[in-house]
Amino acid sequence: MHDTLAQSFTGILVQVGAATQVLADDIEATQAHLEMIDELARIGLSEARRSVSALRPQLLEEGNLHSALHRLVTQMRAAADTSVIYEIKGTAYSLPAEVENNLLRIGQEALTNAIKYADAAEIRVELVYDNTQFILRVKDDGRGFGVATIPSVGGFGLLGMSERAEHLGAQLSIQSQPGQGTEIVVIVNRE
Template sequence: MSPRFDPTHLQLSVAYLAAQILVLGILTVWTRSFVGLGFALIAQAVSILPPRLWPYPVLIIAGLLGQSWRLYDDFPNGDWAVIAAFFFNTLLFTSMFVAFALVARQREQMKALVEQVQQAREGAEALAAHNAQLAEERRQTIAALEAARRELAAAERAAGVLEERQRLARDIHDTLAQSFTSIVMHLEAAEPQLERVSDSAHRHVGQARQSARDGLAEARRLVWALRPEALDQASLPEALERLAGRWSEASGVAATTTITGAPRPLPAEVEVTLLRVAQEALANVRKHARATTVTLTLSFMDDALLLDVQDDGVGFVSGVAPGARGEGGFGLTGMRERVARLGGSLSVESAPGEGTTVVVELRAD
């Protein structure tokens, strides 16, 4: 009675065992020689059914064997009503076994379905959480890309503005400045030859010469404001050190540069302004201070940027600063205006005999 089906299929297992139980009941009533098959059938039921089901066929088979042993002597000459009752009970018990097996199978399927639903719900929750995380990462990535795009656009605009400023400075230097210089030279060369002309002619020549000089000074101021050559290939700290070195050689006054804090990249307009302030302050020291030493200090702080230009010269009374308008540059007044456009401040500290300190403070941002 070896099975010819896959025992993992519960429905086939139950049907197969039910058929064997029914056949066993008939055979054991017919002859006791088949009683041993009942024990083999019990072993088979235990081996192919899940643990929750095999007690049912075992009880049915055991009861069937007991009944068939008692009815053997009455068959075929016995009470047919008793024999019919035996077969009815056999069918009833077999049907109950099948019913129990089907109910158990449905419960197992329901349990498996509930577990699948639970797993699906947990999977859906995990997927929703993962999708939310991906959406947040996508939002952050888009925000970062947008910020990078804005920064790149600003950098491109700044680079374009700086390049245009440098081009204008070169054009002014190569055209207007050279032309004004040539006019001044020609007028100065012609002036000695105009001794016998009228005073009116002298006056017109003098006015022309002064206009040419004014135009030349204006061209130089434009070049000064537009194109800081010292920053073309160097950072602001390096440009200040080179400026101090060249100024010291030209003036004979000792000049040192000190950098404090951690240097960081600065906007081009900030670097240009600080370099121009340092140049103008040194020009004033050379013209008015009669100093022996000058110190330039650039301080990188967390929330501010400071530039100090300090000399040990004669100083002056506060409010009466020499070089207020500057010559060829843009003077203390121009320095203050330019620093103010960047949201900063410029102060001058001085007293007679105590030297002078020019302090520029800009916000770190």
């Protein structure tokens, strides 16, 4: 990971320097350098995403998704003044490692956001093991926010959740209104 990303970013810096030198003198050469910068940045970003998605969270090393979320909830309870309730419905079954990894990251982000920003009295984390689908739900009774007013840049947590769900082919819904709390639901078809 280090070599690939370091090479990409070094190449980007070299190209930026070269483009800066020829900027005033040669528009075509500048355009060629800018296209190379774009390509190097895309390669580096792709490699970073691939590497990060390949990393298995430590919480999953010792078990499965429901035990990892249970440990996460236990950690959050100890660190927050908020009541955090964890519930499993249905009979737990194994999910592919990549699915569990992404669901844990989504759950972790949703729980962290609820604790940091919601000013909630209660947060519920629910796993539903159904015959045809798996559901992860994180719901709080906090301050909520206008979902339509989320900027498209700057909200890396929500963007990350959305990208992870899309990568899995899962359905992600974020329901929230000011003063009404927030509910984040991820549905993964079992097939």
